[in-house]
Amino acid sequence: MADLGFPAPTRRLARAVEAFFVEQGRDLPWRADRSPYRVWLSEIMCQQTRVQVAIDYFTRFVERFPRVEDLARAPLDDVLAMWSGLGYYARGRNLHRAAQVVAFERDGRFPDTAAGLRELPGVGPYTAAAIASFAFGRTEAVVDGNVMRVLSRLCLDDGPLDEPATKRRMTARALALAEAADHAPTLAEGVMELGALVCTPKAFRCDACPLSTMCEARDADVVALYPVKKKPRPRTLVEVCAVVVHQDGAVWLERREAKGLFGGLYEVPATPLDGAAPAKVARQLLEARGLSAPGRLRKTATVARTLTHRELVFHVYSVPVDGAHDPLRAGDEVSGVGLSTAMREVLRAGWPAAERFLPG
DNA sequence: AAAACGGGGGA
DNA sequence: TCCCCAGTTTT
Known part of the structure; x- marks a missing residue:
């Protein structure tokens, strides 16, 4: 296997992240019951959206649409009304379509592999891996913005975030960590949690990070410079x-x-x-x-x-x-x-x- | 590879 | 103001 650029053995890194998640992971509404429907719903809502915002919408959706069949049978206008204010409305439209696929063509059962999940509208590489991992316990490379940030700092990877080559490196690293973990889903969710709570974009708290003694960006005192981004387009x-x-x-x-x-x-x-x-x-x-x-x-x-x-x-x-x-x-x-x-x-x-x- | 696609909270 | 968030789809 090619060198992934980890500053420490994957096993050690994985265990540290897993322990962090077990001890400090948040009690989010969708973590109480890891059913595929709830995991899927929460992951779609969280795309490009802050967790705090998604929480309210998730709660309202599961109350109004307790099962995927309820969502599938609802008129699209109802779903979009519920989605109002969340933004990126294609997510709401795809959510409805995917619910109909699962409810009417798959007898209410979600695909249980990342490849199968990837076929659903609105489910991309990240979401497919997340559902396969969190709901079905599979060992997947779950790579979102949090993971990219954590790994770019940990490995001092200065590849621009939006480049496919960078994404591929991060995916390889995330997979290696998941494979080295005691429990792959815990590792995967743990890296994201680390990015959300500790290894944040601006106010990162290296003193509270379980990986700080192994982190290359921390060693070089350049955490704030990672990850590397490209210039934004003007408005x-x-x-x-x-x-x-x-x-x-x-x-x-x-x-x-x-x-x-x-x-x-x-x-x-x-x-x-x-x-x-x-x-x-x-x-x-x-x-x-x-x-x-x-x-x-x-x-x-x-x-x-x-x-x-x-x-x-x-x-x-x-x-x-x-x-x-x-x-x-x-x-x-x-x-x-x-x-x-x-x-x-x-x-x-x-x-x-x-x-x-x-x-x- | 780049553009399109919302909205809001924090620095 | 600018940044950036549990990204996916289209061009």
């Missing part, structure tokens, strides 16, 4: 015109197509400005829907939301209407569909009754 400004058409306790909502940004979520009539005047675009949005615009449209507010690569600025127009209108949704229906945090803000800004119907 671009996107201005959007949003028209909040409302009638008392009802508001006009439309469903976005089920892909791309905020896919499958609901929104008020809206479109990017593309350099046009907001008032003019607002009028066009209304006319395209057969709505009579008042003599003069008044901008109600500006709502700004920052995404990873985009700065969204909504020019919000509040437009009261009367008479019957089709896509006008009663307030109590609004909480039953998927809404992005950005759209919640837009609704709050342009719909007088929003406070009565939008939680938070």
Whole structure:
């Protein structure tokens, strides 16, 4: 086997991590019962999301959908409504699809190997390994951001995080550790826990680390310089015109197509400005829907939301209407569909009754 | 290999 | 402000 660059025997490293997890691992809701369904659900929710945030969503989901069949039978809109605010909504859409595959094509049973799990929508290399390990006790290389950080420091690996070659090295190391462990799942979860609690990006606590005496970055006093990252891409400004058409306790909502940004979520009539005047675009949005615009449209507010690569600025127009209108949704229906945090803000800004119907 | 895809909490 | 989080999918 090629040299993995460990600063100490894998057996010693593995035992130290396992002991750390047994003694200091957190009592997270999804650790109480390691059923495949709960492990899968928690892992999907935790993707690119802080554990503290995922906890609330996980608790609500298992209460509302106790079994994978319950999730599979629910309308997608219900699932996305529950997912509202969590972000990366493709996860919610894939979650629903995967639940249907498991419930309807596999008799409710999850695949019990990483390769099998990998076939489910939304389950990539990390999640497949995590479920195979935590739920089925398999010896897998479970490599997430925490693991990459811990191992890059431990082995003084200066490969950029987003390069496949770096990922391959980390995977080989994670597998070697899992194979050297007493209990592979404990090791795997332990490395992640170490990254989450001790070997953190900024405020790392080497004094509390079970690996500190073996860590190469620590030896060289360069922990803060690892892992190595590439330069981030700049953000671009996107201005959007949003028209909040409302009638008392009802508001006009439309469903976005089920892909791309905020896919499958609901929104008020809206479109990017593309350099046009907001008032003019607002009028066009209304006319395209057969709505009579008042003599003069008044901008109600500006709502700004920052995404990873985009700065969204909504020019919000509040437009009261009367008479019957089709896509006008009663307030109590609004909480039953998927809404992005950005759209919640837009609704709050342009719909007088929003406070009565939008939680938070 | 690079880009797309949310949101928020902490430094 | 910037960073970065229990990553996956698409281009």
